[in-house]
Every structure is written in C-alpha cells, then in structure tokens.
Amino acid sequence: MITRLSAIFTAGLLFAASSVPAVAGGVPKDLPPTGIINSVDPQTRTIVFRPQGVDTAMTLPLAESVDASCISVGSRVIVRMEQRDGLAVVAGISTMFVTLTPVLLIALVLVGLVGGMLSGFIGSGGAFVMTPSMMSLGIPGVVAIASNMCHKFPKALVGGYKRYRYGQADLKLGLVIGGSAIVGVQVGIRVQKAILAAWGQAGSDLYLSLAYVAVLLSFGTYVLFDAWRLWRGGVEVKTSALALAVQKVRIPPVMEFPVAGLKLSVWVTVPVGLASGLLVATIAAGGLVGVPGSIYALGTTAIVATATQLVTAFVMGLYGAVYWAVGGFVDIRLTLLILAGSLLGIQFAAIGTTYVKDYTIKYTMGVAMLIVAASRAAKVPVLLAELHWMPLSSGAVDRFESVSFWALIAALSSACAIVFGATIQGMLRAKRNPCACDPKA
Amino acid sequence: MASSERRKLCATLLLSGVVSISSYILVFTHQEWVTRNFTRGGVYAMLPLATAFYFALVHGTFTSGLLHMLGLRAATKGAADRGQAGDASREKVQQ
Numbered sequence: 001m002i003t004r005l006s007a008i009f010t011a012g013l014l015f016a017a018s019s020v021p022a023v024a025g026g027v028p029k030d031l032p033p034t035g036i037i038n039s040v041d042p043q044t045r046t047i048v049f050r051p052q053g054v055d056t057a058m059t060l061p062l063a064e065s066v067d068a069s070c071i072s073v074g075s076r077v078i079v080r081m082e083q084r085d086g087l088a089v090v091a092g093i094s095t096m097f098v099t100l101t102p103v104l105l106i107a108l109v110l111v112g113l114v115g116g117m118l119s120g121f122i123g124s125g126g127a128f129v130m131t132p133s134m135m136s137l138g139i140p141g142v143v144a145i146a147s148n149m150c151h152k153f154p155k156a157l158v159g160g161y162k163r164y165r166y167g168q169a170d171l172k173l174g175l176v177i178g179g180s181a182i183v184g185v186q187v188g189i190r191v192q193k194a195i196l197a198a199w200g201q202a203g204s205d206l207y208l209s210l211a212y213v214a215v216l217l218s219f220g221t222y223v224l225f226d227a228w229r230l231w232r233g234g235v236e237v238k239t240s241a242l243a244l245a246v247q248k249v250r251i252p253p254v255m256e257f258p259v260a261g262l263k264l265s266v267w268v269t270v271p272v273g274l275a276s277g278l279l280v281a282t283i284a285a286g287g288l289v290g291v292p293g294s295i296y297a298l299g300t301t302a303i304v305a306t307a308t309q310l311v312t313a314f315v316m317g318l319y320g321a322v323y324w325a326v327g328g329f330v331d332i333r334l335t336l337l338i339l340a341g342s343l344l345g346i347q348f349a350a351i352g353t354t355y356v357k358d359y360t361i362k363y364t365m366g367v368a369m370l371i372v373a374a375s376r377a378a379k380v381p382v383l384l385a386e387l388h389w390m391p392l393s394s395g396a397v398d399r400f401e402s403v404s405f406w407a408l409i410a411a412l413s414s415a416c417a418i419v420f421g422a423t424i425q426g427m428l429r430a431k432r433n434p435c436a437c438d439p440k441a
Numbered sequence: 442m443a444s445s446e447r448r449k450l451c452a453t454l455l456l457s458g459v460v461s462i463s464s465y466i467l468v469f470t471h472q473e474w475v476t477r478n479f480t481r482g483g484v485y486a487m488l489p490l491a492t493a494f495y496f497a498l499v500h501g502t503f504t505s506g507l508l509h510m511l512g513l514r515a516a517t518k519g520a521a522d523r524g525q526a527g528d529a530s531r532e533k534v535q536q
Contacts, residue, residue: 034480053482076480097476100469150489154497162505166515321490328482330489332475336468336496343497344504351508354516430516 031327032142033079034096042068047090049079052328063089078140094140097331105337107137112151112338114412116345120159121352121419122365123309124287127152127280129412130338136405139334146324147334153317155339159346160310166354168303170259174311176266177273177294181286181316184277192281199387206383209376215279216373219292224366230359243299260300260308272297273312280316287313288369302361303353349419355426364422368415375407454506461500468492 035051045068050057062068063084071093080092098104115130127148134144163169195207239247251265276290287309294305324330353361378400385392392400468475479488508514 052480076476096480100472150493154493154501157494158497158501321493322486325486325489326482328480328485330479330486332479332489332492333468333472335489335493336465339493339496340465340500343501344507347501347504347508348513351513351515426516427513 031329033081034076034328035079036076037071037073037093040068040071040073047071049090052076061087061089063091066090066093078142096140096143097333098139100333100337104137108134108334108337109341111137112341112343113345114341114416115338116155116159116342116347117349117416117419118345118368118412119155119287119310119313119342120163120346120349121306122287122361122368122415123291123306123313124285124365127285129408132408134334134338139331142329143331143334146327146329147331148338149317149320149324150330150332151335151339151342153314153321155342155346156310156314156317158343159350160307160314162347162350163307163310163353164259166307166350167259168307168353169311170257170300170304170308171311172255173257173260173262173269173294173298173300174308175315176255176269177276177290177308178312178315180270180273181277181280181290181312182319184274184279185281185316185319186277187274188278188281191278203387206380206387209379209383211279212376213373213380215289216369216376219288220366220369220373222296223292223362224370227359227362227366230357231363239299240296242297243295246297247299260298260304262299264298269298276312277316280320286316288365291365302358302365306353306361306365348423352419352423352426355430356422360418360422364415364418367418368411371407371411371414375404375411378404378407450506450509454503454510457499457503457506461496461503464496464499 033049033051035049035054038048038050038057040047045062046059047062047068048057049060060079060081063082072095076096078094078096079090080094081088082091083089084091111130111133115127118124118129130148131141131144134148135141139147160169160174164171192204195204199207246268247262247264249265249268251267253266254263255266256263272290272293275293276286279289280286287306290309290312291302291305294300294308295302300308321330381390381392382397382400382404384390385397478485479492
C-alpha cells in the first residue's frame with residue numbers, strides 16, 4: 001500500500017510542481033507579504049518591516065484603522081496592504097502563528113474529524129466546513145486556507161485509496177476531471193480578483209455568499225428530491241436523460257472508465273471539472289458540484305461519484321498545497337492536528353459507504369447543502385448593510401451572524417449524525433442478516 | 442479473526458501508533474523551529490508537503506488498524522482485500 005501511495009504522491013507532486021508557475025518563479029507575487037516588524041513609531045504612524053526572505057527592512061505607513069499600540073514586534077506577521085490616495089499603506093496586521101492551547105488543540109482535531117467524515121461519505125465538505133471553523137478559532141484566514149489545503153491532499157489520498165480498494169473510486173475518471181478542475185481553479189481565482197478590484201472586500205464576500213446560496217440551494221433541492229424519490233421505492237436508480245445523451249458523444253479522445261463502467265469522450269468531462277475547480281476557488285467546495293455533475297451529467301452512481309471526487313480532490317489539493325507552501329503560508333502544526341481527526345473520520349465514513357444505499361448518500365449531501373445554504377443566506381443582509389445597500393441595525397447584524405453560525409453547526413451535526421447513524425445501522429443489519437449487508441442486495 | 446491474523450494486526454497497530462505519537466511529539470516539542478523553517482517558502486515548500494504525506498501514511502495506517510480492531514470493517518471485505526474494482530459501482534451501467 002505504501003509503495004503505491006508513494007508512487008501516486010510522487011507523480012502528483014511532479015505534475016503539480018510542473019504546473020504551478022510559482023515553483024519556477026519563486027514565491028507567488030499575488031500573496032500577501034509576510035515578515036517581521038522590527039519597530040513601530042506611534043508618532044509618525046509607521047512601522048519598520050522586514051519581509052520574509054529579504055535582508056533589508058522598509059518603512060511603511062499605517063492606515064487610520066490600524067491601532068499602532070496593538071502591533072507585536074519581533075514575531076512573524078501577515079501584512080495586508082491597500083492603496084489610499086495613491087499611497088500603499090498597511091491596512092491590517094495579523095500574527096501568523098497562533099499559540100496552541102489545549103482547547104484549540106482539541107477543537108482542531110474535532111474539526112478535522114467532522115470534515116473527514118463528510119469528505120469520506122459525500123466526497124466533499126472538508127474545506128467549506130473546516131476553513132470557516134478554523135477562522136472562528138482565531139486562525140488568520142490565509143493561514144487557515146493554506147494549512148487546510150495542505151491537509152486536503154493526503155486525506156483525499158488515503159480516503160480515495162480506501163474507496164478504490166472497495167471498488168468505488170475510478171482513478172482514471174478522477175484524474176481526468178482533476179486536470180480540467182485545475183483550469184477551473186485558475187479561472188475562479190481571476191474572477192475573484194476582478195470582483196475584489198471592482199467592489200472591495202465586502203463586494204467579494206457578497207459574491208461568495210450569493211454563489212454559495214445559488215449553487216447549494218439549486219443542487220441541494222434537486223439531490224434531496226432525487227433521494228426522496230429513490231427512498232420511496234417507486235423509482236429505480238437509472239441514468240438521467242442528460243447523461244444518456246452525453247454518453248453518446250464520441251469526439252476523440254474517448255476513454256474507458258472501468259470502475260464507473262463508462263466509455264466517455266474526455267471533452268464531456270471538462271464542464272464537470274471546470275465547474276468543480278471554479279467552485280473550489282470560489283467557495284472551497286468543488287465536490288458540491290463535482291458529485292452531482294458526475295451523477296446527473298456523466299451517469300455514474302452516487303457511490304462512485306463521491307469516491308471518484310476524492311481522487312479529483314487529491315489532484316486539486318496537491319496543486320493548491322504546492323501553491324500555498326511555496327508562498328510559505330502552511331502552518332504544519334494546524335495541518336497535522338486536523339489530519340489527526342480527519343484520517344479517522346474519512347476511513348470510518350469510507351467503511352460506512354459500503355453499508356448504505358445510493359439514496360442515503362444523496363440524502364446526506366442534500367441536507368448538508370441546504371443547511372449550509374441557509375447559513376450563507378443569513379450572511380447576505382449583513383454584507384448588503386456593509387456595502388450601504390441596505391439599512392440594518394447592529395442588533396439585527398448580530399442576530400443574522402448568530403443564525404449563520406448556528407446553521408453551520410446544525411449542518412455539521414446533522415450530516416455527521418446521518419453518516420454515523422447510517423453506518424452503525426447498516427452494520428447492525430449486516431450482523432443480523434449477512435445477506436442484507438451488501439448495499440447491492 | 443484467526444489468532445495469527447489478530448497478532449499481526451495488533452503488532453501493526455502498536456508499531457504505527459508508537460511511530461505516529463512519537464512523530465507528533467517530535468513536531469510539537471520543536472514548534473518554533475518547525476514553523477520557522479517550514480514557512481520559508483520556495484523550495485522549502487517540500488518540507489510541509491512531505492511531512493503531511495508522511496503523517497498521512499503513518500497515522501492513516503494507525504487509524505485504519507484501530508477501526509479494524511474495533512470491528513468496523515467494510516461490507517464488501519472480500520472484494521476490497523483483493524483490490525478488485527467495480528462491484529457496487531457497475532450496477533448502474535448495466536441498466
């Protein structure tokens with residue numbers, strides 16, 4: 001197993017390294033600067049900042065919003081620069097490495113466990129759950145994204161390999177979709193930057209929230225409806241009309257995907273990969289469109305789609321991890337703590353998938369998507385108020401923030417309860433009646 | 442489970458557990474050095490990537506063994522052990 005995993009890792013790393021321009025060009029230029037603040041002058045409101053990897057320090061002016069008395073000298077910080085009246089000023093400073101208290105340590109392992117269970121069961125849910133949770137625990141956003149991305153590829157590798165051994169993951173299909181997903185990530189990053197430049201941070205956050213709500217609400221409703229139809233038993237699992245039409249396309253190159261049992265033109269997988277990548281760059285949850293895309297547009301089963309998504313997640317995770325690691329943003333301590341929980345969660349959930357039927361996976365996914373959509377929808381009025389597009393009292397802002405937070409907690413708890421309940425129920429059923437343990441039976 | 446298989450599983454679990462915990466202790470008792478050198482960027486990017494991969498292998502082996510010891514095993518164990526692909530997944534295409 002170790003030899004195979006090492007071979008996959010090496011191949012993936014070479015692929016990622018050759019495709020990330022940052023490796024050849026040094027630290028990516030579009031990442032925020034990090035370094036050490038040598039001194040602060042409260043009178044002139046300036047700091048002496050030495051960027052990481054550079055010997056010479058520079059003097060930078062502080063924006064009015066920055067409190068000079070709260071700046072820590074001598075520790076590694078991330079500096080957020082902004083243009084004010086044609087001058088580059090420091091608009092924000094955050095300490096790069098958090099102090100790990102026992103509570104934070106346990107919280108990170110639990111966050112990893114929940115994220116791992118979701119990823120293992122529905123092929124997605126790691127990043128869109130874990131990054132906001134890590135940020136709520138006081139970790140700077142950029143470090144949370146980078147550390148989470150670095151944990152994503154080994155977790156997806158272990159989970160994907162496990163489900164490949166169960167005969168569920170189609171390696172070839174996952175790698176093909178992963179290739180176009182990387183292009184999608186690049187497109188998504190450019191869209192994000194354009195929105196940030198046009199509307200600022202609040203505009204970008206509003207765009208993210210609206211993208212979340214639109215995607216999760218539409219896909220979530222359809223997936224849940226489909227699960228309900230299958231659960232009622234009136235309808236058998238059958239390939240959608242769209243997938244049947246897509247399977248007839250024979251534009252070369254045409255590839256055979258043995259685990260999925262499909263023969264497809266590579267071109268028909270491109271929209272699924274592009275959409276996954278776009279969503280990864282936008283809301284860090286490629287699987288929420290990649291899995292339904294594979295089921296309804298390509299014609300795989302839910303079990304194969306969620307397992308194959310882990311292969312795609314490995315490709316995208318490795319690509320992202322190289323990017324963030326080259327920039328020096330990965331706090332390996334955080335990566336290892338969430339990995340400790342997620343490896344247990346993803347393997348438990350992978351076992352769980354062998355006991356459940358197709359509709360259980362769809363049902364879990366639909367429930368998680370709709371509650372997360374509600375969480376993001378509660379954020380929209382707050383962001384509209386920040387942009388001065390809608391009046392909102394501070395009390396109302398607090399209430400909406402609270403609804404958003406608790407909805408996310410509800411999404412996590414209910415998805416984990418379903419995964420745990422379905423797995424244990426399946427195991428007990430299998431114990432009572434060995435024939436019933438097979439989901440195909 | 443046969444006793445020889447169980448013994449082998451126990452040994453793997455114990456070994457991977459000890460290696461995993463030792464590795465975690467090693468990293469967290471040298472936090473300052475690790476965070477300073479692992480965030481240098483550029484070619485030093487290999488350090489966090491290789492470390493994450495190493496922990497995935499060691500800790501992954503440990504958690505896998507732990508679940509197995511707790512009696513949590515896949516329903517399609519036979520096919521899984523042989524590394525055979527495409528049982529549950531193929532039902533759809535044959536329709």
